[in-house]
Amino acid sequence: MSKRPLSPEASAVVAMARSGLSRRRLLQVAGITGVAATAAACGAGGGGTASSSGAAPGPSPAQDLSDTEKFVNWANWPLYIDVDDATGAYPTLEAFTAATGITVNYTEDINDNNEFFAKVRAQLESGQSIDRDIVVLTDWMAALWIQSGFAVKLDKAAMPNSANLLPNYTNVSFDPGREYSLPWFSGFGCFGWNKALLQEALGTDTLTSLSQLWDPKLKGRITLLSEMRDTMGIIMAAQGADPSNFTDDQFQAAIAELQAQIDSGQVRQVSGNDYIAALETGDVIAVIGWSGDMFQLGDDFGVGLPDTGGMLWTDNMLIPSVATHKKNAEAVMNYYYDPKVAAEVAAYVQYVSPVAGAKEAMAAIDPALAENQWIFPSEEKLANSFVFMTLTPEQDVAYQREFQKAIGF
Amino acid sequence: MPALAPVAGGTKVPSGAGVQRRARTAYLLLIPGIAWLGLFFVVPLVSLFFTSLQAPTGTPGVYQPGFEVANYVTAISDYWPQFIRSFIYSGIATVLALVIAYPLAYFIAFRAGKWRALLLVLVVAPFFASFLLRTYAWRTILADEGFITTTLNALHLLPDNRILNTPIAVIAGLTYNFLPFMILPLYAALERIDPRLIEAAGDLYSSPFTGFRKVVWPLSLPGVVAGTLLTFIPASGDYINATLLGSPQDRMVGNAIQTNFLQFRDYPVASALSFIMMAIILTLVFVYIRRAGTEDLV
Numbered sequence: 001m002s003k004r005p006l007s008p009e010a011s012a013v014v015a016m017a018r019s020g021l022s023r024r025r026l027l028q029v030a031g032i033t034g035v036a037a038t039a040a041a042c043g044a045g046g047g048g049t050a051s052s053s054g055a056a057p058g059p060s061p062a063q064d065l066s067d068t069e070k071f072v073n074w075a076n077w078p079l080y081i082d083v084d085d086a087t088g089a090y091p092t093l094e095a096f097t098a099a100t101g102i103t104v105n106y107t108e109d110i111n112d113n114n115e116f117f118a119k120v121r122a123q124l125e126s127g128q129s130i131d132r133d134i135v136v137l138t139d140w141m142a143a144l145w146i147q148s149g150f151a152v153k154l155d156k157a158a159m160p161n162s163a164n165l166l167p168n169y170t171n172v173s174f175d176p177g178r179e180y181s182l183p184w185f186s187g188f189g190c191f192g193w194n195k196a197l198l199q200e201a202l203g204t205d206t207l208t209s210l211s212q213l214w215d216p217k218l219k220g221r222i223t224l225l226s227e228m229r230d231t232m233g234i235i236m237a238a239q240g241a242d243p244s245n246f247t248d249d250q251f252q253a254a255i256a257e258l259q260a261q262i263d264s265g266q267v268r269q270v271s272g273n274d275y276i277a278a279l280e281t282g283d284v285i286a287v288i289g290w291s292g293d294m295f296q297l298g299d300d301f302g303v304g305l306p307d308t309g310g311m312l313w314t315d316n317m318l319i320p321s322v323a324t325h326k327k328n329a330e331a332v333m334n335y336y337y338d339p340k341v342a343a344e345v346a347a348y349v350q351y352v353s354p355v356a357g358a359k360e361a362m363a364a365i366d367p368a369l370a371e372n373q374w375i376f377p378s379e380e381k382l383a384n385s386f387v388f389m390t391l392t393p394e395q396d397v398a399y400q401r402e403f404q405k406a407i408g409f
Numbered sequence: 410m411p412a413l414a415p416v417a418g419g420t421k422v423p424s425g426a427g428v429q430r431r432a433r434t435a436y437l438l439l440i441p442g443i444a445w446l447g448l449f450f451v452v453p454l455v456s457l458f459f460t461s462l463q464a465p466t467g468t469p470g471v472y473q474p475g476f477e478v479a480n481y482v483t484a485i486s487d488y489w490p491q492f493i494r495s496f497i498y499s500g501i502a503t504v505l506a507l508v509i510a511y512p513l514a515y516f517i518a519f520r521a522g523k524w525r526a527l528l529l530v531l532v533v534a535p536f537f538a539s540f541l542l543r544t545y546a547w548r549t550i551l552a553d554e555g556f557i558t559t560t561l562n563a564l565h566l567l568p569d570n571r572i573l574n575t576p577i578a579v580i581a582g583l584t585y586n587f588l589p590f591m592i593l594p595l596y597a598a599l600e601r602i603d604p605r606l607i608e609a610a611g612d613l614y615s616s617p618f619t620g621f622r623k624v625v626w627p628l629s630l631p632g633v634v635a636g637t638l639l640t641f642i643p644a645s646g647d648y649i650n651a652t653l654l655g656s657p658q659d660r661m662v663g664n665a666i667q668t669n670f671l672q673f674r675d676y677p678v679a680s681a682l683s684f685i686m687m688a689i690i691l692t693l694v695f696v697y698i699r700r701a702g703t704e705d706l707v
Contacts, residue, residue, distance in 0.1 A: 114671055121470075220569060262657045268574045270657050283553045283573060397469040400672055405487070408657035409668035 061152045062129065066327035071103040073325070074134040074332065075116075077315070078108040080185070082348035092344055096335050102328050107132075112272070113141035124150045124322060133323040134332060136184050140229065142316040143174030143390055151180045151318040158330050161337035164356045168382070169314070173390045181316040182333050185345075186352035188291035188374065188385060189230030189311030192275075193302045197221075197285040207286055208307045210238035214261055220268050221285040223275045224258075228403040229388040230311045231258070231270070231288055237309040243386040251399060259406045270407040291374045292351045303374070305384050312385040314354070346375055461680035470674035477677060484681040488665045492689070495661040498576065498651075499644035502583035506591040506640050507633065509584070514595035514632075515625075519604065532592050544582055544653050551578050551654070574656040582650035590639040598632025599625070634701045642690055662686050 066072075084091050093104050110116045116137075120130040137145060145151045156162055162182060175181045191213070195205040201217045213222055224231045232254055233243035239257065241250035261267050268284060269275070276293055278284040279301065294303035319329050335341060339357030346353040347365050352375060362370040373381055391399065464475030485492075517528045535543060551557060551573040558572050572578050602625060610620035648663025662682060669679035 118671055118674070220571060220574070265569070265656070265658070268656055274653075277548070281549075281552050281554060283571075393469045394467075397673055397675075404668050404672055408660040409664050409672070 061326070062127075062322050062324050064326045065324045069325060070101055070328070071105060071325065072133045072328035072332055073105045073107070073131055074329075075107050075109050075132040076134075076136045076184070077110050080108070080136070080315075080349055080351075081106070082345045092336070092341050095341075096332065100331055100335075102331060104332060110136060113138050117141060117144070120320075124148075124320065127322060129322050129324060130320055132320060133325040133329040135318050135320060136315050137318060138313055138315050139172070139174065140388070140391065140396065142181050142318055144393065144396075145318055145320075146175055146180045147393075150321050152321050152323070152326065153179050154182065154319065154333070155326075155330055158327065159334035159337070161334045164337045164339060164342075166354050166356050169354050172314075172387075175316075181318050182337070183354035184315045184317050184336075185349060186312060186314040186354060188305065188352075188377075189225065189227070189234060189288065189313065190291055190294075190303060190305045191286065191310075192279065192289040192294045192297075193286040194279055194282060194284075195300055195302050197282060198302070201285055206302060207304060210235065210306055210308065213286055213288075214266060216266070218285055219264070219266050221283070222267060223269045223271060223278060223284050223287045223289075224267055224407075225275075225288050225290070226270050226272050226407065228400055229313065230290075232399075232403060233311040233386055233388050234288055234306055234309075237386060238306060240308075243309075243311065244389050246389060251402070255402050255406050258403075262406060262408065292349060295350045295374070305381065307384075310385045312352075312382070312387050314387075350375055352377060457680045457683060460676050461684050463677045465677075472677055480677040480681040481685065484678050484685055487678075488662065488682060491660055491662045491665045492685070494659065495645045495663070495686075496689070496693075498580050498583060498659075498661065499641050499647070502580050502587065502644050503591075503637050503641040505580070505584045506588050507637060510588060510591040510595055510636065511633075514592050514599055517592075517596055518599035518602075529596070532589050532596075535589065540586065541649065544586065544649055547578070547582050547585065547654060548573060551581070573654065574659075576655070576659050578654035579650050579659050579661075582654045583644045583647060586647075586650065587640040587644050590643070591636040594635035594639060595629065595632040598629045598635075602628045630701065634698065638694060638697075642694070645690060646686065 081090055082092050083089070090106060093106055097103055116135070120132075123130045142151075154162070162178075165178060165182065169183050170178055172178070191207045193207045198207060199205045201221070202212060202215060204212075207213065212218075229243075232251070235254040235257055236243045236246055236250055239250070239254055241247075241254070262270075269278070273290075273293065275284060275287045275289055276297065279287060279289075279297060291303060294301055317333055319326055323329060336345070337355055339355055339361040342353050342355035342358040343361035343365055346358055347362060347369055350369075350372070353359075359370055359376045362376070369375060377385075459474065460472075461480055462474075462476050462478070463472035463480075464477040465471075466473050513532075517525055517532075521528050549555065553559075553571050553573065558567070561567050561572070562570055569575055572581075606624050606628075607620055610624045611617070615623065645661075646663050648661055648667055651659055651661045651664055666679050666682045666686075669675045669682065
């Protein structure tokens with residue numbers, strides 16, 4: 001759910017915005033005579049200038065208006081919070097407003113890490129408001145924000161519940177001690193399959209290894225994720241490399257394997273959430289997909305980590321450097337680290353909760369869910385999953401290039 | 410520059426001050442159009458051109474002004490298969506659209522009678538649904554367990570036992586999505602033909618086929634040229650059909666531009682790709698129109 005591919009419509013809009021014709025740019029252009037000057041101004045605008053370097057520390061934090069403006073703007077991914085299916089309201093958010101008097105403007109406008117970053121990047125660099133006080137980003141994108149100075153330090157004293165963060169989440173490489181970020185949910189990059197069709201094709205209803213996925217009997221009936229870290233991580237793990245600490249050569253070896261499967265026509269499509277529909281119609285028998293999505297498909301479909309290991313990713317809450325309601329945002333984060341609230345959301349979204357005590361709280365809501373290994377994974381399951389290595393921005397671009405080239409882009 | 414034609418027409422009457430005034434009025438009338446094109450076409454185009462020559466700074470997504478011709482080399486060496494695919498797919502789609510649209514436009518223009526208005530509305534009707542939605546619908550139509558695929562499979566007509574996520578699906582999607590752009594100009598051209606000309610051809614002992622070949626087809630050529638251009642140009646830049654209906658082996662240039670802009674934040678190469686695409690299309694269109702102007706195409 002959390003890592004949708006960029007929708008073509010959205011990307012068209014972003015591409016248009018990227019072409020350098022923002023309102024500000026137009027005004028600038030209108031004020032300049034002479035084609036050369038115009039061109040220089042616009043040309044720079046198209047790609048970001050060297051002077052506004054992304055690696056430079058971001059602008060100083062914006063003024064906090066929390067005391068006078070009792071609201072907070074929260075941008076999250078679609079279908080990533082509890083919803084009252086009858087009314088469309090968000091029960092936990094309403095309870096938060098009732099308790100604190102702070103209204104939450106909750107928007108589901110993050111569909112893709114890259115897409116969202118492209119949308120707000122220029123404002124972040126120039127210190128303009130992006131009208132969002134909390135954003136939820138996947139590890140690697142959160143890392144980029146923190147490195148670039150686009151996120152502010154959290155005031156842990158104001159958020160006592162943040163102590164409920166499970167210990168294994170505390171010391172991530174991109175944010176040691178979690179000074180800037182708090183996890184929202186985690187999930188697995190893993191296998192998913194149609195049990196009946198898999199039985200028909202391979203004579204088994206469980207998919208355990210990548211070599212099964214590459215079985216010629218499944219030719220043209222499998223899909224992979226367009227999220228590089230999940231697809232490449234699973235392939236590298238199957239090749240015996242460690243996705244959380246790999247070398248260039250190991251990455252290249254995995255690319256070669258991927259390329260071979262694409263060229264042979266084994267892989268039907270490489271996409272984001274689109275694979276769900278293809279699994280449902282039966283066009284596709286098996287996929288590399290995301291754990292939470294599989295549960296929505298029901299009992300006819302299987303979900304499992306590859307025996308060589310799956311991928312574990314986390315989406316994190318951050319407060320942008322330009323946010324103007326920091327205190328309110330911290331109140332929201334604090335609230336969702338109350339185990340009871342965390343359990344309520346987890347029961348709905350069925351992803352992995354990073355909050356200690358949520359499991360016990362879940363037992364009160366639904367004992368079966370408290371035992372669900374995909375929401376509260378056992379040590380064993382966690383041991384069999386990898387967190388993708390943290391990449392430098394340069395590495396990220398280089399690897400993305402290799403990956404996108406292999407999948408035909 | 411067809412926009413200048415009225416000016417030339419206006420100068421036909423030679424009489425001193427009047428001519429000047431009329432010319433001035435004509436130029437004044439041109440201002441909105443020129444301003445619009447200048448602001449929303451020329452400026453972005455120049456901007457795009459300079460972006461395509463920017464040099465990397467070492468930080469991903471950040472570029473500095475330069476004269477980096479290497480961007481064009483990268484664009485061609487990395488993406489030539491996508492270029493070839495784009496033009497083959499959109500070329501086939503354009504021919505298919507012409508073959509499908511011509512009889513339909515002919516029927517609406519000459520035989521539809523009182524149904525003409527309704528049929529034209531039906532041609533345009535798909536536009537009431539979003540482009541994206543219509544393309545998604547094709548995934549259902551062409552699904553492996555769908556009627557079309559199972560029927561063709563029963564006849565052993567499909568090499569891969571499927572249509573979806575193959576070039577066939579991409580070309581079908583392109584043809585479908587741009588078909589109205591072919592039908593409407595064809596209809597406009599055919600509708601203007603005086604039916605008495607066809608009767609006259611018959612009176613002069615031409616067979617219906619010869620009558621069509623010597624009278625209707627040449628007179629409809631402006632429609633054919635407009636229709637093929639309106640289909641071919643957007644189809645070759647399209648990336649939605651390739652994304653939704655194709656496989657990783659069917660991507661087009663539009664996909665490459667999108668990926669470079671958004672995934673890699675490699676604006677120079679994306680701009681270079683756009684420029685190469687534009688240059689190829691312009692060349693093709695130029696040659697095509699030149700030939701269409703003579704009898705070579707007939």
